[in-house]
Amino acid sequence: MMIKGLRLQNFRNYQDEFVQFLPGTNILIGDNGQGKTNILEGIYYLLTGKSYRVQREQELLRWEQNEFHLYGDFLMSHHKVSLESHYRDKKKIVKINQVPCRRLSDFVGTINVVFFSPDDLIMIKGGPSERRRFLDLHIAQMRPGHVSLLNAYNKVIQQKSALLKTYVEKNLKYSQLQLWNAQILELGEKIIRNRSDLTKRLQNVSGHIYADLTSQKEKIQISYFALGKKTIDEALFEFPKLLNEKLEQEVERQMVLIGPHRDDVHILLNGKPARLYASQGQQRSLVLSLKLAELDLISQEKGEYPILLLDDVLSELDRFRRDYLINSIELSRIQTLITMTSGENILESGTFLRVEQGHIRRDP
Numbered sequence: 494m495m496i497k498g499l500r501l502q503n504f505r506n507y508q509d510e511f512v513q514f515l516p517g518t519n520i521l522i523g524d525n526g527q528g529k530t531n532i533l534e535g536i537y538y539l540l541t542g543k544s545y546r547v548q549r550e551q552e553l554l555r556w557e558q559n560e561f562h563l564y565g566d567f568l569m570s571h572h573k574v575s576l577e578s579h580y581r582d583k584k585k586i587v588k589i590n591q592v593p594c595r596r597l598s599d600f601v602g603t604i605n606v607v608f609f610s611p612d613d614l615i616m617i618k619g620g621p622s623e624r625r626r627f628l629d630l631h632i633a634q635m636r637p638g639h640v641s642l643l644n645a646y647n648k649v650i651q652q653k654s655a656l657l658k659t660y661v662e663k664n665l666k667y668s669q670l671q672l673w674n675a676q677i678l679e680l681g682e683k684i685i686r687n688r689s690d691l692t693k694r695l696q697n698v699s700g701h702i703y704a705d706l707t708s709q710k711e712k713i714q715i716s717y718f719a720l721g722k723k724t725i726d727e728a729l730f731e732f733p734k735l736l737n738e739k740l741e742q743e744v745e746r747q748m749v750l751i752g753p754h755r756d757d758v759h760i761l762l763n764g765k766p767a768r769l770y771a772s773q774g775q776q777r778s779l780v781l782s783l784k785l786a787e788l789d790l791i792s793q794e795k796g797e798y799p800i801l802l803l804d805d806v807l808s809e810l811d812r813f814r815r816d817y818l819i820n821s822i823e824l825s826r827i828q829t830l831i832t833m834t835s836g837e838n839i840l841e842s843g844t845f846l847r848v849e850q851g852h853i854r855r856d857p
């Protein structure tokens with residue numbers, strides 16, 4: 494998969510800018526604060542309907558503007574695909590080949606992307622929601638139905654939470670909560686299965702990569718930890734019982750205590766929780782292994798590598814890991830867009846694109 498061109502209108506610090514990309518490595522080079530990351534963010538938003546950095550589209554609007562447009566030309570299996578995203582008045586319209594899509598899930602995953610930035614270290618040290626987000630974003634690209642599933646599930650959780658907050662005051666009955674539990678069970682089971690399937694595949698691939706990165710000296714184990722149970726089979730078997738057992742406690746605490754919205758991914762490094770014990774360098778290696786595994790899994794399923802976006806990553810890796818990453822990209826001919834600050838001189842070959850105050854030009 495590759496991106497051939499991108500037009501940004503009123504997106505972040507871009508007024509109206511067009512940029513062409515070539516196969517292989519494209520290096521976005523410039524001083525701090527010129528708009529390098531904004532380009533990657535635009536591509537990521539165009540392909541996933543989400544920003545990697547912020548929750549609200551409002552922040553993506555160029556200051557003082559009330560609408561933005563993004564247009565991208567892509568290649569997938571030698572076919573041209575054009576994607577368009579238009580945001581105005583809190584509404585977004587997305588088009589594939591000029592045809593509007595009704596739902597986000599109709600276009601997410603058309604062209605795949607893997608984003609890697611230093612902020613991703615939060616996947617290791619941050620809370621469970623960061624790890625769930627990583628899984629969900631990957632699954633959504635592979636199985637767009639996962640987006641609808643999560644939306645439906647989150648709505649049910651919100652409705653049940655609202656009911657729990659007024660339960661005593663309105664003198665409600667358990668049977669009313671149990672109606673929501675039936676939906677939590679049905680949707681939650683599918684979410685758990687999707688996430689645990691992906692985790693197993695990630696474990697296989699990233700386990701090998703991590704071992705390679707550490708000359709076979711260190712070992713990682715990754716497993717999906719559902720409903721606080723040791724195995725997925727046990728969690729799914731106990732799910733209906735747990736939902737019933739926790740009702741009283743849920744009423745007392747006024748929150749939904751059982752379901753995949755509280756699950757986690759356990760990452761063990763040499764048998765110990767990475768969240769507690771991994772050093773900075775080990776965290777970087779872990780995230781690098783997971784990202785490379787993501788690339789691999791997408792290519793296994795789609796028959797082509799996704800587009801890789803690397804934001805300020807190379808300068809953070811030591812020589813060995815950087816070379817490992819660059820070799821993997823070059824060997825697999827993955828189209829990669831890399832941001833680099835002027836003067837870093839980490840990469841010598843590739844297409845250089847100079848970014849200066851919201852303007853992009855090809856560097857000779």
Ligand SMILES: Nc1ncnc2c1ncn2[C@@H]1O[C@H](COP(=O)(O)OP(=O)(O)OP(=O)(O)O)[C@@H](O)[C@H]1O
Pocket residue numbers: 504505506507523524525526527528529530531532552553554555556805832834848
């Ligand atoms: N909504 C917005 N409207 C206009 N300009 C914005 C908006 N959001 C951010 N900017 C500007 O975009 C610039 C930051 O762009 P970006 O994050 O892409 O920088 P960068 O080139 O990647 O820098 P660094 O090397 O420091 O990471 C800043 O100058 C910021 O003021």
